[in-house]
Amino acid sequence: MNGYARMLRNLKTPKVMQRLTKLYGNRDGMLVSQTARYTRLIKRHEELFEGNENDVLMISAPGRTEIGGNHTDHNNGKVLAAAVNLDTLAAVSKRGDMIINLHSEGYEPIRLDLNDLTMKPEEAGTTAAVIRGVAARMQQLNYFVGGFDAAVTSEVASGSGLSSSAAFEVMVCAIFDILFNENKIDFKLRAQIAQYAENVYFGKPSGLLDQMASAAGGLVFVDFKGEEPKVKPLNFDFAAKGYSLVVVNTGGSHANLTENYAAIPKEMKEVAAYFGEKELRSVRPEQVLNDVAALRGQVSERAIMRALHFFNENERVCKEVEALEADDIDTFFENIIASGQSSFMFLQNVFVDFDEQPLSLALCLTHQWLEGKGAWRVHGGGFAGTTLNFVPTKDVACFAKKMEKIYGRYACNILDIRPEGAAMIEL
16 A cells, blocks of 8 residues: 555544544534545645655644734734634655745646745745745754645635735745654744745735744734743633634735735834834833824824824733633623724724725624624734624624625635644644
């Protein structure tokens, strides 16, 4: 029996089924759909790379949901985030050279030579830039990198608001770690390596929230103050309380919004610079409030509002964590709604064009449907994309039906929190 046949057989064993249940939850039909998905990917690897006789490994990294802390991470703020049960998955085998062959479902194949890890301006914004950037940073940190053959598929759709980019970056880091470094890099460093690739090689000035949530797994409170982020796992079962996490994709591409995203940390840091600091976390809110008149002549009024959002959002994250630890879901929901209102009014990342406001409409409708029995807010970067909603489980089907009538079939992702970050599934 060859390795591929052995893997396909082992997919049906109780041990593997238990592992899949841990990663993907136990909703109806999950085992059937994930077994079929893994089967397709293993067969795809065999079709593409049968000549590679090294063991094939299954390596997965989850998408993430941002629960609290909208646009705070890039100024060393606080966030509440969670890994989710949608992932990017690779069937991967080690090569004996420095060549990477990566075939991702729905995209053109990539062939990359790791003998040259210098940044390529022409690769900016591409998957090749991410891979090269991860490898370059790992090599800078004295870790080993090498070639591999990978077939990849993802349930974290681009533009879904669940950070397909972070899931892919963290997965690539995990591949290098597992294949060449004995799986010894901790999740914080994996996240930082992934962020480096996105910031420097890919060319997107993101914070660390997305990569940290994907790498850590579970529900986590993260404080980005200082050189080493502090990560605190939280145990709270929303399903046991009768609520489901529903992310609604309202459509719209993020492709032309890089400048809008970049302006948020830039403006916050302009306010910090007025006080001689690099990030807002080193500034006290009363300093800003006491100097508004002088600030208006130095930075935009929007920058001042965004700075005040940052300070208030940090406090809200702490209140959200305290509420969950006290099993007080009503107070938690109050702060989630307040977070969304602050993002709308002060951070101003809900729409770009007055004539096109799909996120605004989704938030307005959710307010009508969930007031007094749930919570809602803009999700992630904003401007286009998704809302995060805590919906009573008994109402989820009705809520999803209403939203999908407006935003299209499959607009709603009903999520479970995944307890692990990047992981290897042994077959």
